Amino acid sequence: MTLAAKSLSTVLAEFRSSSPTPGGGSAAALAGALGASLLAMVAALPRPRAATDDETRRLRDAGERCAELAQALEALIDRDSEAYDQVMAAYRLPKGTDDEKAARALRIDAALKAAIETPLDVMRACASAIAESEVVQTFGNANASSDVRVGVELLRAGLRGARLNVEINLDALKDRAYANRAAAEAARLTSNESGGGGAPTGPS
Amino acid sequence: MTLAAKSLSTVLAEFRSSSPTPGGGSAAALAGALGASLLAMVAALPRPRAATDDETRRLRDAGERCAELAQALEALIDRDSEAYDQVMAAYRLPKGTDDEKAARALRIDAALKAAIETPLDVMRACASAIAESEVVQTFGNANASSDVRVGVELLRAGLRGARLNVEINLDALKDRAYANRAAAEAARLTSNESGGGGAPTGPS
Numbered sequence: 001m002t003l004a005a006k007s008l009s010t011v012l013a014e015f016r017s018s019s020p021t022p023g024g025g026s027a028a029a030l031a032g033a034l035g036a037s038l039l040a041m042v043a044a045l046p047r048p049r050a051a052t053d054d055e056t057r058r059l060r061d062a063g064e065r066c067a068e069l070a071q072a073l074e075a076l077i078d079r080d081s082e083a084y085d086q087v088m089a090a091y092r093l094p095k096g097t098d099d100e101k102a103a104r105a106l107r108i109d110a111a112l113k114a115a116i117e118t119p120l121d122v123m124r125a126c127a128s129a130i131a132e133s134e135v136v137q138t139f140g141n142a143n144a145s146s147d148v149r150v151g152v153e154l155l156r157a158g159l160r161g162a163r164l165n166v167e168i169n170l171d172a173l174k175d176r177a178y179a180n181r182a183a184a185e186a187a188r189l190t191s192n193e194s195g196g197g198g199a200p201t202g203p204s
Numbered sequence: 205m206t207l208a209a210k211s212l213s214t215v216l217a218e219f220r221s222s223s224p225t226p227g228g229g230s231a232a233a234l235a236g237a238l239g240a241s242l243l244a245m246v247a248a249l250p251r252p253r254a255a256t257d258d259e260t261r262r263l264r265d266a267g268e269r270c271a272e273l274a275q276a277l278e279a280l281i282d283r284d285s286e287a288y289d290q291v292m293a294a295y296r297l298p299k300g301t302d303d304e305k306a307a308r309a310l311r312i313d314a315a316l317k318a319a320i321e322t323p324l325d326v327m328r329a330c331a332s333a334i335a336e337s338e339v340v341q342t343f344g345n346a347n348a349s350s351d352v353r354v355g356v357e358l359l360r361a362g363l364r365g366a367r368l369n370v371e372i373n374l375d376a377l378k379d380r381a382y383a384n385r386a387a388a389e390a391a392r393l394t395s396n397e398s399g400g401g402g403a404p405t406g407p408s
Contacts, residue, residue: 009208015241018248024354037219044222150228150365157361161354
């Protein structure tokens with residue numbers, strides 16, 4: 001049974017339990033799914049103010065994109081836990097003979113790549129949703145402005161949390177070219193994290 | 205049926221839907237519950253390193269406290285949506301006569317106070333869990349260090365998101381003494397948000 005199919009209360013209890021999965025990677029994906037969902041909600045709210053057809057279309061497109069990203073992030077909640085389990089399974093492979101050692105090393109590297117690619121996907125989706133937040137904040141219902149800002153806070157937490165999960169798997173990876181590309185993309189995605197809904201949350 | 209009892213997938217779909225609840229306040233409480241749960245998980249993991257009895261006790265106490273805070277935050281997910289619905293219900297009360305106007309104003313102020321107190325409770329719980337993160341980061345299993353940092357990211361997003369939900373209800377409140385106290389507490393809780401698990405997430 002996937003985490004997404006379990007009750008929210010059960011999911012939170014599984015995060016609390018002493019089993020290492022679900023862990024921070026799945027939590028980052030869930031934060032992103034929640035943030036993107038809030039943006040989709042605001043984009044779907046009735047707008048009391050008049051709006052041009054172009055504004056209405058841009059808002060609707062941004063909302064649809066956020067809803068898609070939210071669903072992609074929802075799928076990544078479970079995928080991250082599976083990727084972690086695959087890394088652990090690879091490390092447990094026998095290493096008695098040279099052949100076993102070689103096969104184990106290959107499996108570890110493949111599993112680590114999946115465990116890097118999954119939080120990178122979380123980062124990509126969170127960054128894409130943050131990019132949509134400007135349109136949602138500008139054209140969405142003004143009464144829901146704080147929902148956009150909460151959504152951006154959650155997407156940023158998802159982005160940074162996923163980056164931590166990219167980085168913890170980079171050092172052990174033998175394929176350094178891949179590791180360097182992943183590190184560069186993670187840094188780039190984090191540096192672009194500002195968005196229209198992301199105004200400072202301190203007192204104005 | 206409470207949000208906590210629904211499947212995670214259903215909860216995310218309800219956040220995405222064009223109904224204003226659940227909204228940013230419930231999302232902030234959920235982010236906090238997730239962050240506190242991660243800290244409780246790390247505190248409960250086996251520790252490969254030797255530890256003194258005092259360290260073991262401090263870690264266990266911090267873990268139990270985070271688990272309690274996570275469950276309090278879980279309850280606040282639904283409470284925030286209920287508080288919002290009460291505010292909307294109060295604004296819909298009749299205001300034809302002077303008596304009706306007076307009764308409506310009283311109900312609005314009472315509902316607004318509950319809609320301020322709920323995200324303030326979210327802020328208090330997130331700040332308390334962030335305060336525990338230092339012990340969890342110092343004495344918890346070092347392999348789960350990134351889980352602590354993701355937990356703190358989520359707790360900070362919950363704290364900031366809840367503050368936005370405190371602030372949106374302050375202006376409409378007639379009881380200015382209460383509003384000023386709430387604003388001051390919200391500012392204080394946000395200024396204390398640093399914690400041991402909250403080291404910078406950039407490359408080291």
